[in-house]
Amino acid sequence: MVKLVDTKDLKSLPLWECQFESGRGHQKQMIKPIIISDKNSKSLRIKKKLLKKIKNNLVNRSNLIIVIGGDGFMLQTLKRYNKQSNLFYGINSGNYGFLMNKFNDKKIIDNLIKAKMIEISPLEMNVLSKNKNKKCLAINEVSILRQSRQAASLSIKVGSKYIIKKLVSDGVLISTPAGSTAYNMSVHGPILKLDSKKISIAPISAFRPRRWKGKIVSNKSTIVIRNLNSKKRPVSAVADNFEVRNVKVIKVGIKPNITFKLLYDRDKSLQKKIKLEQIRREFS
Secondary structure, eight states: OEEESOOTTTTTOSOEEEEEEETTEEEEEEEOEEEEEOSOHHHHHHHHHHTTTSOOOOGGGOSEEEEEEOHHHHHHHHHHTOOTTOEEEEEEOSSSOTTSBOOOTTTHHHHHHHOEEEEEOOEEEEEEETTEEEEEEESSEEEEEEOSSSOEEEEEEETTEEEEEEEEESEEEEEOTTTTTTHHHHTTOOOOOTTSOEEEEEEESOOBSTTOOOEEEETTOOEEEEETTTTTSOEEEEETTEEEOSOSEEEEEEOTTOOEEEEEOGGGOHHHHHHHHHHHHHHO
């Protein structure tokens, strides 16, 4: 929980004292906010309103980043400013905005005061492509997708054990709990609780075997996906919005030493959003 010690002078102060609760207990620090937005006209209007209430700090001196945009812009911002000390509070100006909060001009300060903090660790994608190794973080999911008219032919290992020796499909999706209600849900993958310590592996339009529905594994697992026919059936690997084409081997696992701290309005936390999606699926 985030608690601002003094809000009376917030309109005129560029920083304020903040006490928040996490898994490591109560922590107190001086909060130095910066407001970052995409170039959407709605985002710019919201930013203009916020600047009347909260003064900006320089990026390298801030530790609370208020992000105005959609989910895609939030993912980009998290990766760009992934210092361990940063807090992130998202304000939605896009479409769905699952990772974001709804903007309320009259209650924005109160929402910040009462916000809940969650900590999430991203996936790390390591790919071998044309004898080159590339690494990238993924907060939602890593997707392996066919590049041509022909289906991908893949093998999938968890640790040293095969969970499937040959999957012919449009691809496969590896999702975090935070990302399990995004692309993963669209391919009928399982919705994971935020504290489940699990990773979802879901096929995309499986052709052989048709009935393979994927697997849920521990978040301590290392998943290795191999392209069984890279010349005839090329595939690309995508970590959120970063793509590597013509990949041969993909290794994916949680990066535990990197933690993103996201703030959510108390009545609409990320946990509640995920629970709501689970209920909707059950009754759809």
